[in-house]
Amino acid sequence: MINRLPFYLFVAALVVIGLALSLYRHSVYGVPWLPGESRAQWEVEARIAFDATGDPVKASMAAPNSQQGFILINESTSSQGYGVALQENEGKRSAQWAIRSAEGKQLIYYKARFLVDPDAEYTIYPPRIPTPHVFEELRQTAAQALLSEAFKQSAGNLTLTREIIRQLNDPKNQNAALLLNSINREDAIVSLLSMRKIPARIVASLKLEDGRRRQVIRPMVQVWDANKLRWQLFNPISGAEGKPSNLLIWSHDYHSLLDVVGGRQSAISFSMIAQDISPQQATREKIEAEDLLNFSIHSLPVEEQAMFKTIMLIPVGALLVVFLRIIVGLKTSGTFMPVLIAVAFVQTQLLTGIIGFLLIVGTGLMIRSYLSRLNLLLVARISAVIIAVILIISVFTVIAYRIGLLEGLSITFFPMIILSWTIERMSILWEEEGAKEVFIQGGGSLLTAILVYLAMTSELVRHLTFNFVGLQLMILALILMLGNYTGYRLSELRRFKPLADR
């Protein structure tokens, strides 16, 4: 028999190193073991991309500042060879990059760190009284009609705004339809308010969602509240009032978010990530980046970090699958297919995910049963199934959109190739072993996927796997140990029960 000692030493070493790394993260960096009630800190990264033409380049981006709910702790930029300047002028902050000459694809990163603080202090610059906007003739009449109608039913700046949004949202209102024909909703609101000399502006806002990448800026409307002397936020589409706690205002001027001279096809996108670092720690965090012992992935750009937030969850899914197969003895179709389905569930939300999965696989099986009669070669048949799956997904997406089920749109997140193989395998299973086996294995896969999904979306699991990389080593050790388990599976206790009772 082979000596197992080195194996157990190796496993023990993994546990010890994993534990030590985690303890180090906890004690030195102050990362709490449990996720906080609210997110302590957000790291938001703007990624500016453009094609330089070879001439001098000057790029200017509106930069965020402390605001209601958030305190700006620090900011940094990363750009090769560019000179950087941060400017502030009457509350308008901007970051500017310049270079004598650049050519080809350019990437500039700007990173800002915010502390979540409901009592954040920030300066409010009172606005100037705006000059009334004048529409062209026909629309001016419509605007005045709409405005006077709204004015009648309001008592102040804020109620007037509310009423304007309500009228713009009314599909039967012809004045609104005429206005929205030529200009954006948010522009219409601000212009209409200016006709009553009410200060209002369009701000660039960002919805903070942990681990999101490639997010875009959304316009919101701020209206000056003359009574309380502060700005009040309105969602121009829903009319919702007040600033949600997960909304960050990036800039007070939506239209001058990004300006690039000397470059073409400029684009800006945002990535964000939440961290649970205690506020005391936040201030002395700068050491972290230079620390070699800091094994964490937290020194990477936010976009990569956000990606790792999902990647680091996969070992947890794998551990669950190992457990369900070795200890429980659950039958699934395809060993790690449930993990991939669970990753899709994270994007689609559970219920829509399950319905989408059942719809796709169910319809796919029907199409596949027709294909099996055509006597095709295997590779061609699977390719046909893949195309069928894509068609099913597009049909369901269109139907969902038409009947107003926006959740249905997320069905596109399913991994199509994997689903096609699942359909193929289940269809063969159906032909050979009957429908019962298909339901057992399909049900097993779905159950595993749901359990993996629940683990992956658990706030605690997300917090631990991302913040304590040492934990991954411990998961590895656990999986290695499970690989040595020679006891009975739960399913065998049932299978061999007639034998035990004899």
Added chain:
Amino acid sequence: MGIGHSISARVKWLMMPFSRHFCRPKKLHQRGILGMNKRNHSYIGRYNDRSKYPLVDDKLKTKFIAQRAGATVPELIGVIRSQVHVPEIHQMVSDWGGFVIKPAQGSGGKGILVITHHKDGRYFKASGAELNQQDVERHITNTLAGLFSLGGKNDVAVVENLIEFNDNFVDFSYEGVPDIRVIVFQGYPIMAMMRCSTASSDGKANLHQGAVGVGLDIATGKAVRAVQHNQPISHHPDTRRALNTLVIPDWQQLLLLAASAWEMTGLGYIGADMVLDKTKGPMVLELNARPGLAIQTANGCGLLPRLQKVEALKAQGAAHATAEERVAWCLQAFAT
């Protein structure tokens, strides 16, 4: 004391629905039942050299090594290796009555097509179901494409003569050849069962598909117990034949043939699938490097004590060089 008692009573009550469907692991252990994890880890992983798997995973190779070792095997009618040769099947089988088409690398009995007789391009399965030429060709096409094979690899279709099974087995099997599975551990045949197909297993001999498993006494080849769907039965569900009257003829010869699989393959833990032909006696149908655990249910006893007995024998250094010696030892050691 009183509190402790009520707690344990409560636990018992809570566990009721559980204990109705599940048994305690300790009980299984006492009975020496081999579990899937232990089989994979301690027997297949330890005694089966992966490099030798192709010998048993490819039925064509198994056939050749068995023939070389002097074992009888079902006659080979032909092999179809590529798509262009598929239509030749009709010509190939024209002189044979019944035949079997199987994927060389199939697993779990997948893709085995049994044709009992054919006439003018019409083919008949054991169940009486009729297939036309296209159906048979499609089956071969699927086989070649790897539909039934491990990992979906491209495969070849093996066409074999249909075994005419021994008259002793009439009514023990419904629409299909009954085969005898022998677990051979390091050359010692330690447990055996006959697998009889039923209407619900569609002529297939896999227990999880509804076939009947009849446990066989290693010493005598007589039936000890029969199960279907994990539950004991006394009569074949379709033919109503009493299963306890089953006796395998040529039993010792069959065990010898099974035991020789160790020399043929070098694999320590295998399931040898045997058939008894009316005229040619025991034949090796195929070998399986990952034999299932249902044989324990069929025999009503666990594999572990027997496996450990052989392991202990090996540890003592007692080596039986020939298959005859090993079978003789088993006839004594595992008599029930």
